[in-house]
Amino acid sequence: MGMSLLYACKNKQTADNPANDPVSTDRDTTVKPGDDFFKYANGGWLKKNPIPAAYSSWGINRVVQEELRDRLKKINEDALKANAAKGTNTQKIGDFYYSGLDTVTIEKQGLAALKTELDKIDQLNSIPQLLDEFAHLQTIGITTPIGAYVGQDAKNSSKMVLQLWQSGIGLPNRDYYFNKDQHSIDLRTDYQQKHLPAVFKLAGLNPGAATQATKKVYALETFLADSSRKLQDLRDPYKNYHKMTVAALNKLAPDINWKSLFEKMDYNNVDTVIVGQPEYYRAVNKALKTYPINDWKAYLRKNLISELSPYLSDAFNDENFRFYGTVITGRKAQLPRWKRVLDVENGVMGEVLGQLFVKEYFSETEKKRYKDLVEAVRTSFKEHIEKLDWMSQPTKQKAYDKLARVMPKVGYPDKWKDFSSLTVSRDSYVGNIINANNFWHRFNAKKLGKPVDRTEWDMTPQTYNAYYNPSNNEIVLPAAMFIIPGIKDENVDDAVVYGYVAASTIGHEITHGFDDQGRQFDADGNLKSWWTAEDSVKFTRRAQMLIDQFNGYSIYGLHVNGKASQGENIADLGGIVIALDAFKKTDQYKAGKTINGLTPTQRFFLGYSLGWLIQDTKESLSSQILTNEHSPAFMRVNGPFTDVPEFYEAFKIKKGDKMWLDPAKRVKIW
Ligand SMILES: [Zn+2]
DSSP states (O other), rough: HHHHHHHHHHHHHOHHHHHHHGTTTTTTTOTTTOOHOOOHHHHHHHHHSSTTTSSEEEEEEHHHHHHHHHHHHHHHHHHHOOOOOSSSSSHHHHHHHHHHHHHHHHHHHHHGGHHHHHHHHOOSSSSHHHHHEEEEHHHHHHSSSSSEEEEEEEEEEEEEEEEEEOOOSSSSGGGGGGGSHHHHHHHHIIIIIIIHHHHHHTTTTOOHHHHHHHHHHHHHHHHHHHOOGGGGGOOTTTTTTTTEEHHHHHSSSSSOOOOOHHHHTTTSSOOOOSSSHHHHHHHHHHHHHHHHHHHHHHHHHHHHHHHHHHGGGGGHHHHHHHIIIIIHHHOSOOOOHHHHHHHHHHHHHHHHHHHHHHHHOOOOHHHHHHHHHHHHHHHHHHHHHHHHHSSSSHEEEEEHHHHTTTTEEEEEEESOOOOOOOOOOOOOOOHHHHHHHHHHHHHHHHTTSSSSOOTTTTSSSSSOOEETTTTEEEEEEEEGGGGOOOSHHHHHHOHIIIIIIIIIIHHHHHHHTSSSSGGOOOOOOOOOOOOOOOHHHHHHHHHHHHHHHTOOOTTTEEEETTTTTHHHHHHHHHHHHHHHHHHHHHHHHOOOOTTTBHHHHHHHHHHHHHHTTEEEEEEHHHHHHHHOOOOHHHHHHHHHHHOHHHHHHHTTTTTTTTTTTOOOGGOOOO
8 A cells, every 4th residue: 555655754744843733723722622522623723713704604615715716816817917819728717807807897787788688588478488598598507497407327327318407496495485493584584575676676677566576486486496305305316316208208297398498408319318306397387387477587587687696797796695695694795806706717617727726736746645545545444344244245245346446536637628619708707607607508418428528527626625426436536625724735644634634535425435325326336226125224224323313413493404414424424434444554643652742543533623624604504504415514523523432532531521422322334
């Protein structure tokens, strides 16, 4: 493996020096580790670094993001001055940045920038015309009730197939339309009484007409929400997989001419489609007959304006931010414009910026370091499977095969995406966005019927995040995820790296291949059972313990959804125990020497906690619990740690401490 050799140098460099130790300085040592480990590990930093007004959360992820923005700003300013030839990446970067900063043009254009699109909606007179407009809006990235995209067939991962998923609502989750808690009530009240009327007034309606349009749109969205599945009901990959011919789809939703719709959406020669939620599409069909064309026109106008508001004049952008920024996520101010434009540009052509970023900031040495770390985690995972007492040999053999074939993508793609058909000009910011949405729509649509491109990345290298894709059985680890702000990679000791990267990212992502969803996909990435029935039952029983554990957590009166978050919680727990055993093989662990008074194992747990050094506004946290499969950051530390025996030993946690969990209740899955 070469691991200990590779990391040995770092141990020598980490002298006792609390000032430059990323896991020593952030602590709040007035808190007992056994009472609230997250606070003990991160509380010092969090106290000194309150959430800035422009953010809904603040922490290590944001600090990394800020550093990256500064680097990207320079790249953009250079591109702006370069006067590069039309069609080059430099021209696209420079002109995009220019259009986003050109507030004079943006203010002058106002809603006129969308006049052609709004006129098209005004002229709709019939259901067939409405469906054509759905198709058109799909090609420019605007939400309609039809959620279509091309993706890998879950049961045949080498095929790209058209898929239909539930879609079409304006609030972040269907539960917001129905939940009885105060947070949800306040939110939908604002949506109906302030936000939607404001959007319609900005669109030129008088107050009475704006109220009427709001009622119609809200009724339509409520119907779509009521026909949509809850977050936890979207987890079962079998229940959300219904492969059918277009003829069968025509029977399911007969008032839609699907063949024509797909062709107008640039999806050519479609014969088969995978429908996630058939009852939703039956409901869409019903809605087309139930709601008058004028209701639909109001709904589409609202979607168009609302989704493009961040790129329009201040009046539109400010109302959009007031609702989606402040009311939903608790942000009190907007970011400076240049930062907003860079964030948008990252979404539009992130890989163009990513190429320049990794060239300057991510070395081959670093890439090798983390590739080796993946293998150390893989080996440890294998040893964990060998030791499992609840899994039979036949299932274990399949698990070894799947694990061995997990493909790691580390740092940045080997092959970069081609942006040659993306056009960018200085004329109109929102025009650039519409062009970019259309570029990405075509990028996706072109994949239909083509071989799967397994070199592709769904995140840019400058993203502070990572993912597991079950259809490719791959983990994707962007370069930015390895950054610890303020310290060079080579100066971070093994203990911290194993906690910060091997546990919270590498081990976490590999475990996704073996969580409640991922375990249902085989080594080839196909949804196909490879478990004995008995082993499946045993797994589910253990997963249920973790569901129960997290159901017991709440914040601001909202309970964590243990079922919806189980995949993430399984991955967190698996990542920790597997990476910890990998760490036990390093020289640093074996030497057992303390650094700044902290043992190697203590530093491992602190390194993991550093990855979740994040605090959220109340609004953001409340919204996260309803809409997101991830538990809040502090629970991703305090939750799984209570299941890990070494955690109790390392910090001498005893019965009576708040984090103490009865050994019989401690969960062990992987
Ligand atoms: Zn995850």
